[in-house]
C-alpha cells in the first residue's frame with residue numbers, strides 16, 4: 141500500500157484522474173509481455189504528461205523512499221518492467237511529442253512515442269529511423285533505448301543504441317539533464333552524441349530505468365531507402381553460412397536485415413505461416429540466410445545484390461532465389477515477427493543475446509542441449525546486428541496452462557543463460573536472471589555498483605535489474 | 610447458467626501474450642492509426658485496453674481478484690468494437706472472449722446492465738414504458754404499412770423510438786423500389802445489448818419471443834437498418850440460440866442490387882458534397898459488410914466519397930457499442946467526438962453511417978465539440994435522392 145499522503149501529493153502533480161491504487165489496475169501493471177515470470181503487485185500507478193511532472197513525482201518517491209519502476213510500452217520480455225511490491229509504477233505513454241530536426245537529420249521523441257507512430261510521422265518526410273524492434277507497434281523508442289534493443293535494420297545500422305544522439309533524463313532526485321550536444325543550452329538541437337567528455341548518453345542506454353527516467357530521446361534519422369533486393373541463400377554447413385555473413389559485412393553490402401535460419405526451424409515456421417505470407421513451398425537447406433539489401437541509389441543496390449550472389453557461391457552455397465521471405469521480413473517488419481511468434485499457440489521465454497556471426501551455431505547447439513535435457517520444444521534464429529555481431533533470439537516454448545511445463549522452462553532458461561555466457565555470448569541488458577549467469581566480472585560489477593550508488597544512492601530506481609545491485 | 614464452455618474460454622484467454630499491440634498500434638500497411646478508442650479517450654491505464662482487460666478477466670475468473678462491481682469495471686468500459694481482434698496476432702478473438710467473460714461473470718453486480726435487461730424484458734425495449742409508440746412513425750409516411758408480409762422491416766428500438774426519421778426514410782425507399790413490406794404491430798427488441806452485456810439467458814428468452822412474433826408476421830426475409838439488430842438476428846439467434854431465423858439483410862445489402870439494376874433510381878443533389886462512411890462495428894468488422902454502403906454512396910450522382918484515415922477492418926468505433934453508452938455516457942461521447950474529428954480531418958461535409966446507435970452517439974459527439982459535420986443515416990440520404 142502506498143500511503144494516502146503520497147497519493148494526494150501525486151494527484152496534485154498529475155491530477156486525480158491519472159493516479160490509481162485500484163486493485164484491478166494494479167493487477168494489470170503487475171505483469172508485462174514477459175512470460176513465465178511472477179507477477180508483482182505495485183502500490184500505485186501514475187501517468188505523468190511531461191518532464192516536469194516526472195521530476196516532481198521522482199522527488200516525492202525519493203522523499204518517501206518508494207521504489208520506482210519506469211514503464212512505457214510494457215512489451216519487454218525479460219521481466220525488466222515487473223514492479224516492486226507496493227512500489228510506484230510511472231507509466232510514460234502520455235509523453236507523446238515528436239520534434240523533427242530536418243537539417244540535423246535527427247528527431248526527438250517523448251518517452252511515450254512508439255516506433256509505429258514515429259514511422260508514420262517520418263514517412264511523411266521521406267525519412268526513417270532504420271532499426272525497428274519486432275515489437276515496433278507497441279514498444280516505445282525510449283523503452284528500446286532503455287533496454288538496448290535491436291531488430292530489423294540492425295544488420296546494417298547496428299543496435300538501437302548506436303542511433304541515439306542524446307537523451308533528456310530525470311535523475312532519481314528529480315534533477316533534469318540533457319545529454320549529447322543538447323547539454324549546451326545554445327545548441328541548435330541534437331547533432332552530436334560525443335560531446336563534453338565521457339559518453340553520458342551511453343550510461344542510460346540499456347540502463348533499464350535504474351539510473352533515471354528517459355523523458356525524451358533524440359535519434360538519428362535517414363533518408364528512406366528506395367531500392368531493395370530481397371534474396372535467400374542456402375548452405376550445407378554452418379561455417380559456410382557464417383563466413384558468408386562475415387563477408388557480406390566485409391564487402392560493405394548493405395544488408396539492412398540479414399537473418400540466419402536453421403533448416404528445420406524455417407520449415408516449421410513456413411508450414412505455419414508460409415502460405416499467409418506468400419512464401420512458396422521449398423525444402424529449406426541446412427542453413428538459410430535471408431537478406432534484404434537496401435540502398436538510396438539503384439546502382440548501389442544492384443552492385444550489392446550481384447556481389448552477394450557471388451559471395452554465396454564462393455562460400456559453397458547456392459542462391460535459393462526465394463524473395464518473398466526476406467521481403468516479408470523487411471516490408472512487414474512491424475508485423476511479421478509478432479505473427480510468427482504467436483501463430484503456433486505456445487507461450488515462450490526468450491533469451492536475447494549477441495554472438496559473433498561465426499559463433500552463431502554455438503547458440504543453436506546450446507539451446508538444443510537444454511531442449512534435450514529438459515524435454516521441451518524451442519529453437520533459435522537470429523540476425524546480423526551490427527559491425528560484427530549476431531543477435532540470437534532463442535524461444536523456449538511451453539503450454540501456458542501447464543504449470544509444470546512452465547517451471548521446466550524457467551529452469552531451462554536459467555541454465556541456458558549460464559551456458560550461453562560461457563560461449564562468449566553477451567546480453568544486451570542486465571535483466572534479472574543474468575545476474576546468476578555471469579562470472580569472472582567482479583571488477584566490472586563492482587564498478588557498475590559504484591555507478592548505481594552514485595546516481596541512485598537510495599536504490600529506488602528499478603532495483604530488480606542490473607543484477608539487483 | 611451459461612452457454613460458455615469455461616475451459617475453452619480459459620484456453621482462449623491464455624492465448625493473450627500481453628504484447629500490448631491492441632493499445633495504440635499505428636500501422637499504415639493494415640490501416641491502423643491507433644486501436645483502442647477507450648484507451649485513447651480515457652485516463653489510459655492498462656485496464657482501458659484489451660491487454661489489461663484480459664488480465665482482470667483472468668484474475669476475476671480464478672479468484673485472484675474479488676468479484677466486485679468496482680473490480681469488474683474494465684470488463685464493461687469496452688465497446689466490443691473488435692479493433693483489438695483485428696490487429697491481434699495471436700490465435701484467438703479477444704473481443705469475443707471479453708463478451709463471453711461478461712456472460713460467465715454476470716453474477717457480479719452491475720446496476721446499468723441489470724436495468725437495461727429488466728426494461729427490455731418488461732417493455733420490449735430499453736428506452737420507454739409504452740412500446741407501442743415505436744410504430745407511431747408509420748402514420749407519417751403517407752401510406753399504409755401492414756403488420757404482416759413476406760418482407761419484414763425490423764425497425765429496431767433506436768430507430769423506432771429515438772430516430773424515427775431513419776425508419777420513415779427506409780419505408781419511403783422500400784416503397785419507391787416497389788417492395789411490399791411489413792412492420793410488426795408490436796415489435797420487440799432484438800436483445801443485442803443483453804447479449805453484449807452478458808445477460809445471455811435473458812437474451813435467449815427474449816429471442817424466442819421475438820422470433821415467435823416475427824414468425825407470425827409471415828416474414829420470409831427480414832430487412833434491418835440497425836447494424837446491431839443485423840448481427841443479433843443473423844448471427845446470434847442461429848449460432849448461440851440455435852433458432853431458425855428467416856434471411857436477414859441490412860438495407861445496404863438489400864438495396865445495392867436494386868440500385869444497380871435500376872429498380873431504384875437516384876437523382877443528383879446539389880446539396881450533397883463530400884461524404885465519408887463510418888463503418889459500424891457490427892456491420893463491418895463483425896459481418897464483413899464494407900463495400901455495399903460505399904457502392905451505394907458512389908451511385909448517388911454528385912457524391913464524392915472520401916475515406917477517413919481508419920476505415921473498414923481498422924475503422925475506429927463510434928463509442929456507443931457493447932453497452933458503453935449506458936455504462937459511461939461521457940466516455941462514449943468523447944469517443945464519438947474523436948471519430949467526428951477523423952471526418953473533419955478529411956474535410957467531409959457529411960458523415961454517413963448505417964446504424965441508428967452509431968448515428969445517435971456520433972451526433973452527440975459532433976455537438977460536444979461544436980462540429981459542423983452532418984451525421985446522417987444512409988437511408989435518410991437515399992430517401993432524399995429518390996427520383
Ligand SMILES: Cc1cc2nc3c(=O)[nH]c(=O)nc-3n(C[C@H](O)[C@H](O)[C@H](O)COP(=O)(O)OP(=O)(O)OC[C@H]3O[C@@H](n4cnc5c(N)ncnc54)[C@H](O)[C@@H]3O)c2cc1C
Nearest residue numbers: 212213214215216220273274275280283284289290349354
Ligand atoms: C512480440 C515481441 C517481439 C519483440 N521483439 C523485440 C526485438 O526485436 N528487439 C528488441 O529489442 N526487443 C523486442 N521485444 C521486447 C520489447 O519490445 C523491448 O524490450 C522494448 O524495447 C520494450 O519497450 P517498452 O516501451 O515496451 O518498454 P517497457 O517494457 O515498458 O520497459 C522496458 C524496460 O525499460 C525501462 N524503461 C521503459 N521506459 C523507460 C524510460 N522512458 N526511461 C527509463 N527506463 C525506461 C523499464 O523500466 C524496463 O526496465 C519484443 C517484444 C515482443 C512482445
Ligand code: SF4
Nearest residue numbers: 625626628629631697
Ligand atoms: S489481446 Fe492480442 S494484441 Fe492484445 S495483448 Fe493480447 S495478444 Fe497482444
Ligand code: SF4
Nearest residue numbers: 645687689690691693
Ligand atoms: S473491443 Fe474495442 S473498445 Fe474493447 S478493448 Fe478492443 S479495441 Fe478497445
